[in-house]
Amino acid sequence: MNHLLQMNKMKDTRFTLRFIVQKDGQLLREALQEWRISKRALTAIKFEGGLLTVNGVERNVRYILQLGDCVEVTFPPEEKSEGLTIEHGHLNIVYEDEAILVIDKPAHQNTIPSREHPTGSIANIVCGHFQQQGLASTAHIVTRLDRDTSGLLCIAKHAHIHHLTGLAQRNREISRQYEAIVHGHIEQDSQSIIAPIGRKITSIIEREVCEDGQYAHTDVTVLKRFVLASEPMTYVRLQLHTGRTHQIRVHMSYLGHPLVGDDLYGGSRDYIDRQALHCVSFQMAHPLTNQPLQLTSMLNQDMLTLLKESSI
Template identity: 85%
Template sequence: MDPRFTLQFIAKKDGQLLREALQEWRISKRAVTAIKFDGGLLTVNGVEHNVRYILQLGDCVEVTFPPEKKSDGLAVEHGDLTIVYEDEAILIVEKPAHQNTIPSREHPTGSIANLVCGHFQQQGLASTAHIVTRLDHDTSGLLCIAKHAYIHHLTGLAQRSREISRKYEAIVHGHIEHDSQSIIAPIGRKKTSIIEREVRADGQYAQTDVTVLKRFFLNSEPMTYIRLQLHTGRTHQIRVHMAYLGHPLVGDDLYGGSRHFIDRQALHCVSLEIAHPLTNEPLQFTSMLPDDMLRLVKLSCL
């Protein structure tokens, strides 16, 4: 069985160059070059052709992408993945807290990406892990992985046009005054740190919507249980915006939160909505609040 990723398209125009059709199918020039030189294949009605071939209405075009190679620093590992959804194009998994999405210098192994590579190897896929929606090491919840570079390209286009929706739930210090609000404040790297971000005038546009679910006290400490929707995907966006608002996440000691109640930032991705990159079918996935965060809410008092 050919492990290469293959897609079929039907020509919708008479007399169109194959090259032009590939562009309409959002196959980039770089991908076409890789197909030509790195082991891919273009066929029309089962016969190999180059991009100058003139299509006829109804022709069946098959695009076989070259096999992918993972980076040398991404080790193949086998372990437990909590898979919420999987098909030929995308993989939705639930990431626990205290696990990296991708390897880092501090955590070179055991990441979601390492395990996904092992999962793909078991399936016989000539692919690597393409992370679409990344979560911080201590953030839990849903994330999306593309099973091929072309799918990653399509989901990247969807992200840039804000067609992928993510909702989070968090517990923050203090009682937030307004039941709902939108934080629009640019985020950039803090000059004194390679890790921290901050709201700064020369940062990138960032928008986070905040809705209060519950205000409560825990051991006389005021806290607010909130739902958040991201309109942009800046690094540490929710953590930075909530600290900027004066309500850092409980457990987020990098941005002013206390770890007295929980040993990580109390942040969980509860919802992920995406149009399927190949069929455009709307997909929605949800995730329950994890036990460590649920415990704080259940222990609360008004």
């Protein structure tokens, strides 16, 4: 199977994929299923301005394909959700192609707009970035980060790419590693925290470990134990196997070692004005080419400063 991204020569900004048929006598509907085009996407293509062609001729899903046919799937233009205003600003882009965008998010910036911060989010600025590129698309967040968490954040440029990355996440084919500074000295050099996480009954924001929560799994590896201003701290690397809201923050607090700066879950802001948490690596197979994509990010200066000022 061959994937090729293309833009229509008549300045058609719709997202188009090209496939070369590998089976003779197959229905177009069956081939589209194998190419992981969702039923929702097919409905949108049919009713919202998309197009299916075989060798340049428009066809329906009942068309019988022949070996070597060229199938083009043109997805309809996308509209951004209400309340997501287009803004223009700086993005620290680590990787970008026709399908995905990976940025290095600073601390103190929302991934998506909220009631408290309706503007200035990554999603707002990404929409502006897409507008400048002439993309008929909106921001599809693949790996969201909390407002005060920094590091690598992945965004799909089209709904179909978001669908493919969603499948990869459910199959645990996307890997993210974080580094954090937590209170206290963690005794074990490495351990797994497997504890379900659910919403705290008394809060609309906080999560907690609870029996009826969703399965959550975090691996913790100690990188350094140190003391800062007479307080013991530990520098750790964390591997997420699931992606629950506030997962690292909740699990580390549950372990008795809340993140430094995370006052929502028991940390102190005496040393840093946000939770000391940074996404340092992101790995996945590219959703279209299946080629490995491995990206890394250095710790923010505020976390580096804590480590430099420490003593063993």
